[in-house]
Every structure is written in structure tokens, then in C-alpha cells.
Amino acid sequence: MTGEPTATERARVQALTARGAVAERTVVSIPRVGAEFGSSQTPDIKIGGRTVVIAAGPCAVENQETLLAAARAVRSAGAVMLRGGAFKPRTSPYTFQGLGAEAFDLLAEAREATGLAIVTEVLDPRHVDLVAQRADVLQVGARNMQNYALLAEVGRVERPVLLKRGFSATVDELLMAAEHVMANGNTRVILCERGIRTFETKTRNTLDVAAVPVLKRETHLPVFVDPSHAAGRAHLVIPLALAAIACGADGLLVEVHPNPAAARSDGEQSLTPRAFAALVRQVAGVASAVGRELDVGRLTPDESATPNESDNGASSPIHELADLDLPSLLDVLANVRDDIETVDREIISLLARRVALGRRAGRVKRVAGVPVVDPIQEHAVLDRARSLAEAAGLPYRDLAALLRGMIAITRRAQLNDAAVESPKPQ
Helix, strand or coil, X not given: CCCCCCHHHHHHCCCCCEHHHCCCCCCEEECCCCHHHCCCCCCCEEECXXXXXXXXXXXXXXXXXXXXXXXXXHXXXXXXXXXXXXCCCCCCCCCCCCCCCHHHHHHHHHHHHHCCEEEEECCCHHHHHHHHHHCCEEEECHHHCCCXXXXXXXXXXXXXXXXXXXXXXXXXXXXXXXXXXXXXXXXXXXXXXXXXXXXXXXXXCXXXXXXXXXXXXXXCCCEEECHHHHHCXXXXXXHHHHHHHHCCCCEEEEEECCCHHHCCCCHXXXXXXXXXXXHHHHHHHHHHHCCCEEXXXXXXXXXXXXXXXXXXXXXXXXXXXXXXXXXXXXXXXXHHHHHHHHHHHHHHHHHHHHHHHHHHHHHHHHHHCCCCCCHHHHHHHHHHHHHHHHHHCCCHHHHHHHHHHHHHHHHHHHHXXXXXXXXXXX
């Protein structure tokens, strides 16, 4: 006896998760919640269909203020689900283990305030009923992917299960773990690739991007990606998130904290609210490019983030910064610089868009037979600079200089186009 499965046994393996087990791909529906979504006319969150969804929030629930700030920030940016751990499995027994059951009241309050569905981890089979009463999605973490008693318990409750791949697990082992859940009656399973352990030391884990299209081919279940745990470093989260959506992921699980430097868990891989807003904008673009659409829910008027919500401590009172040690201050500085880089990229992207619009205006002018260079229009742009400067709290002279530079770039592009399109002498 070799212990190898027979052909018949292999055919039975993954009978429930296999792509051919159902006629169409599974779409997991999650009701939108909170006062804003009280109407029966509001469509559910759909995971596994054409739309892409994002769950975001702090690694762990720390306190009411931080959780609500994070929830409002990610809601404003476009998340439709709030992640936050009540029970935290940590490598060291001396690090923060989460608030436990106390966190559920805070998560419920955040859900009611923002309308975000709640995703939280369950560690113990004895806690499944408790968590299922308070959460919209039960998360089984990487360390528990092969905790078969836990898989059986989440398999018998009527809540979607987000099942993370173990950091040393194969794709087949992940599918067999999902099979355990489904064999116990729960077919609303969402798989999650979160990086695997390799020899590489530059990242916390290695994101197995190839696992996403493999899973989409092998199974009918939806697939999420957690770029935060894969990266382990905040500046890598956005590129990995974009790669995940480009190769077919149905959603993202992203760690976001109002002040990552002060986070009690995984601050180094948590995005600031501003960086998360940039991620959402870029993900929407990639989703559109691959024929999909980002579900950003419905924003309420009072949910716009204020600048201080997303500055990662940069505008904290000086006495608060003085309480931080040097490594924490350097973390704040590094995160602020990451935010600056994100804003710079956005500015350059907007400038490129402005030049493209200017070139289009130039083509219209040439067809209409009017001069390409329009000094009157250029002066009108500069005249607007004064009111723009006042509204933004910027010096008029500096803003006017910036606008003159943009006008010059656009003018050169228009004149170059005109020279290229001019008829050549015979």
C-alpha cells in the first residue's frame, strides 16, 4: 500500500469546490447594513460576480475612537466591508491579543454608523456561534486553515466564511480545507490568498499571484487577496493590490489604520487613510481595464475625510509627537513621506490628464480654424488662481507660477501636434 489515492478517490476529492461542481460561479451575497441601507431596495454586496469589493480596517480592534475613525475613513474612500480582529493569534504570547468579546460591541457600533459589513476572525470552535451572531463574515486565519474542528463548526453556521490560505499550504490543501467547510453544509466560502512563506526576506511573505488564476480555473468559489500580510510593508501594498485585481481577484482585504505608527498590531503594513484612498482609485482603474467594476457603495454627505484624518500623525500636537520614541517618530516620518509620494503621483497623473485635454482642445481649434494659442483663455486661467489660492490656503504667487508651468507644457504639446499635422510642402 503506497497511501496514494486511487483514480476514483481523486475524482471525489474537491467534489464540492471543483469548477464543474456547479453550473455557474458562486456569488456570495452579503446584505448591506446600518441605517443608510435599511431599504429592501438596496442591492446586496456581491462577491464573485462582475464587481470587485474591498474590505479594509485595522488589524485589531483597539478602542472605539480608532475603530470609528478607521471605519469612516475606509467607507469614505470606497470600502464596503470593515475588517477588524477581536481575537488575534500572535506569534508571541506577549504581544496584543485583541480585546476579545468586548470588540464585538465596538464593531457593531461601527457597522451601524457606517453601513459597512463586518469581517472578523474566529479562532476557537467554541466561539463560532458568538462571532456568527455579531459578524457578517467569519474569517478563518492562515494559522487555522487546517484546524478541522473549526472548519466543521463554521461549516454549520449560516454565515459566509473567508478562508485564508496557510503560509505553507498548497493550493490543493486550501481547496481541501474549503471542502471541509462545504461538506458540513456551508457553501458560502470565499478563498483568500495572503502570501506564502519562501526564502525571500524582503517581504513578510511572498504573494502567490499565480494562485489567483489557478483558483479561478480550479474552483467556482470567489477569491480574495490580502496584500497587507503578503507585503509586510505599507509601500508594497498598493502594487500588490493592483496585481491581484489584474489577475482576477474578486476582492481585497487591506489593513488601514488612522495612525499606523501607533497601531498595536501590524502597523508597519497598515496604510494610512490617504494611502488607502489612493489604492481605491487605482484599483477602480485596473478593474475597469479588465472589464470589471469596483463596488464603492453609497457615500453619505458627512463621510468625506478631513485632511487631519489621513495625515498619519503629521499634524498631531507637538506634545503628542514628543511622547513618541525615536523609532516611532521615524515611522511617522516614513509614512508621511509615503503619503507625499502618493500625492506626487496623483498630481503627475492629473497633469498628464490636463495635457491630454489641452491637446484635444488644440485639435478642435485647428478644425475650427481658430488660433491654437489663446492668450485670453490663458489669462482667464491665471485670474482664477487668486480665488483658488485663497480656497486652498496657498500663496497666490506660487500657485500662479505652477499654473503658468502647466499652461506652458500644454501649449508646447498643442504646438507640437499642430506642427506634426501641418501639410508638408510638395
